[in-house]
Amino acid sequence: MTSLPKTAPKKKLGLVIDLDICVGCHACATICKEWNTGAKSAPLTDINPHGAGQDGVWFNRIHTFETQSNEGLSRTVHFPRSCLHCDDAPCVTVCPTGASYKREEDGIVLVNEDICIGCKLCSWACPYGAREYDETEGVMKKCTLCVDKIYNENLPQMSRAPACVSTCPTGARSFGDLKDPSSDVSKLVAAREGYALMPEQGTNPVNRYLLPRPKKDRTAVDQSPRQLTHEDTSTDGAALLARWVDKILS
Amino acid sequence: MHPAKSVIYFTIATGAGYGLFFWLALLAFHGLLPANKIFAFTALAISFGLIITGLLSSTLHLGHPKRAWRAFSQWRSSWLSREGVMAILTFIPMSLFAIAWVLMGKDTGVIRIIGLIGAVMALITVFTTSMIYASIKAIPAWHNIWTKLSYLVLSLMSGSILAMAIVAAFGYPQAYHLMHPTAVFIVLGLIVKILYWMHILTSKLVSTAESATGLGKFGEVSLAASPHSEDNYLLKEMGYQIARKHATKIRVIVAVLAFLVPLVLIFVCMHSLGGTGRTFGLIATALICMIGLVFERWLFFAEAKHAVMLFYGEQKV
Numbered sequence: 001m002t003s004l005p006k007t008a009p010k011k012k013l014g015l016v017i018d019l020d021i022c023v024g025c026h027a028c029a030t031i032c033k034e035w036n037t038g039a040k041s042a043p044l045t046d047i048n049p050h051g052a053g054q055d056g057v058w059f060n061r062i063h064t065f066e067t068q069s070n071e072g073l074s075r076t077v078h079f080p081r082s083c084l085h086c087d088d089a090p091c092v093t094v095c096p097t098g099a100s101y102k103r104e105e106d107g108i109v110l111v112n113e114d115i116c117i118g119c120k121l122c123s124w125a126c127p128y129g130a131r132e133y134d135e136t137e138g139v140m141k142k143c144t145l146c147v148d149k150i151y152n153e154n155l156p157q158m159s160r161a162p163a164c165v166s167t168c169p170t171g172a173r174s175f176g177d178l179k180d181p182s183s184d185v186s187k188l189v190a191a192r193e194g195y196a197l198m199p200e201q202g203t204n205p206v207n208r209y210l211l212p213r214p215k216k217d218r219t220a221v222d223q224s225p226r227q228l229t230h231e232d233t234s235t236d237g238a239a240l241l242a243r244w245v246d247k248i249l250s
Numbered sequence: 251m252h253p254a255k256s257v258i259y260f261t262i263a264t265g266a267g268y269g270l271f272f273w274l275a276l277l278a279f280h281g282l283l284p285a286n287k288i289f290a291f292t293a294l295a296i297s298f299g300l301i302i303t304g305l306l307s308s309t310l311h312l313g314h315p316k317r318a319w320r321a322f323s324q325w326r327s328s329w330l331s332r333e334g335v336m337a338i339l340t341f342i343p344m345s346l347f348a349i350a351w352v353l354m355g356k357d358t359g360v361i362r363i364i365g366l367i368g369a370v371m372a373l374i375t376v377f378t379t380s381m382i383y384a385s386i387k388a389i390p391a392w393h394n395i396w397t398k399l400s401y402l403v404l405s406l407m408s409g410s411i412l413a414m415a416i417v418a419a420f421g422y423p424q425a426y427h428l429m430h431p432t433a434v435f436i437v438l439g440l441i442v443k444i445l446y447w448m449h450i451l452t453s454k455l456v457s458t459a460e461s462a463t464g465l466g467k468f469g470e471v472s473l474a475a476s477p478h479s480e481d482n483y484l485l486k487e488m489g490y491q492i493a494r495k496h497a498t499k500i501r502v503i504v505a506v507l508a509f510l511v512p513l514v515l516i517f518v519c520m521h522s523l524g525g526t527g528r529t530f531g532l533i534a535t536a537l538i539c540m541i542g543l544v545f546e547r548w549l550f551f552a553e554a555k556h557a558v559m560l561f562y563g564e565q566k567v
């Protein structure tokens with residue numbers, strides 16, 4: 001059934017992405033591809049992987065944006081983009097077959113590839129580009145929030161997080177229950193005023209983003225570079241040999 | 251949006267097929283339908299042919315066409331599913347009407363009512379088709395009332411021109427009954443399309459690069475580096491841009507071929523031509539109109555901007 005769950009999901013598992021920390025290394029996108037090409041949605045097909053015109057299915061992409069303020073201040077922001085596991089996921093309700101669904105237990109949005117007809121309508125309905133069509137399999141694929149990793153009892157507790165979160169070398173990605181106000185991710189969102197993408201689309205995303213922290217105000221400090229005077233007036237701090245030479249010559 | 255040929259054919263052909271049935275049923279309801287089996291067969295074969303080939307064409311772009319039957323299950327939430335269900339249900343009164351008219355040569359009493367039910371259901375089916383597009387919020391150029399109105403009006407318009415051509419081809423004077431409704435729907439079609447184009451050019455912006463990234467607080471947002479060096483599925487499916495360069499020219503072509511030329515030609519054919527000349531004139535009119543609609547539908551898909559492109563350098567949708 002592609003109607004959204006009637007009762008709100010018990011948990012809202014999702015990601016919090018800190019744009020202040022992300023360095024744009026693409027490690028999360030790479031491990032995402034690596035984990036998922038052997039997991040629930042396997043294979044994540046590649047087309048022409050070694051030639052021109054490479055194509056293939058990815059669930060996570062790292063864009064880089066520049067911002068320019070009226071005062072001429074600019075910023076570079078690396079911006080990972082993946083499924084936001086929306087509360088009111090439009091990709092779920094448009095699905096004509098029931099292949100696209102939102103789980104009542106944890107709010108994860110998934111595709112049942114066995115009944116997907118590959119009509120692509122869900123990818124049209126998603127404003128975030130979270131869904132990609134696998135040409136060779138003829139079905140839609142999307143971020144599963146590593147549903148096959150986060151509940152895997154064969155893994156140690158600390159590894160039961162989405163691959164992108166486990167691998168991020170800077171700790172820019174956090175995973176947890178965003179419905180529970182006492183969870184670490186909810187506290188992080190509260191402390192840093194985490195926000196949703198394109199709220200005007202009415203999708204109510206679960207994932208939150210954290211803005212880069214304000215730049216330090218350096219206008220008060222003298223910003224001119226250190227000037228080197230041409231004539232030395234003292235030998236303080238010079239090495240022994242230099243002091244001797246100085247003594248002989250002067 | 252990528253203008254898939256299968257979807258352009260699907261929307262135009264089913265629209266014209268359902269529109270044609272609407273006018274045939276309406277003629278029958280007023281007791282104006284000639285009880286000629288060959289005429290009945292020809293008219294309904296064209297209507298059913300357009301609808302069936304259109305529906306089949308829509309399954310061509312599926313990744314798993316053999317699973318298409320599953321699309322009837324989610325009518326509670328999905329407009330695509332509703333469209334499938336309505337298309338099947340509409341075949342019931344349409345087929346009953348066709349059996350009575352073609353096989354039994356009858357179009358009286360209850361058959362007229364069944365025809366009328368079929369005509370109303372045909373329009374509802376066209377409406378569900380329009381809702382597949384109009385329900386998508388991520389594409390503001392589709393998510394508006396003018397999308398729904400243009401699908402309905404253009405279906406009735408193209409169906410009406412086809413009905414006129416077929417009736418005239420058999421030499422029936424009923425073509426005169428269709429002349430004025432056809433003219434009215436051509437004018438309505440042009441008005442609705444102009445209002446649609448004005449709407450998409452002047453409507454309030456829905457989403458921007460600033461709202462997509464949430465970085466608007468820092469000023470103007472622009473893409474500094476794409477996540478990938480080659481086109482991906484998103485750019486191929488949703489990043490179609492060829493149309494925008496020629497949009498104005500294509501709008502003029504649509505106005506001329508789909509509306510203005512047919513409007514003049516139907517009167518010329520009916521008043522100045524007779525016999526074979528009129529038949530060929532009206533068939534040509536229908537074809538010119540269809541070619542105009544191909545341009546119209548192509549532009550409808552190609553110039554629509556999708557919100558995901560805000561992550562790929564688009565500033566606003």
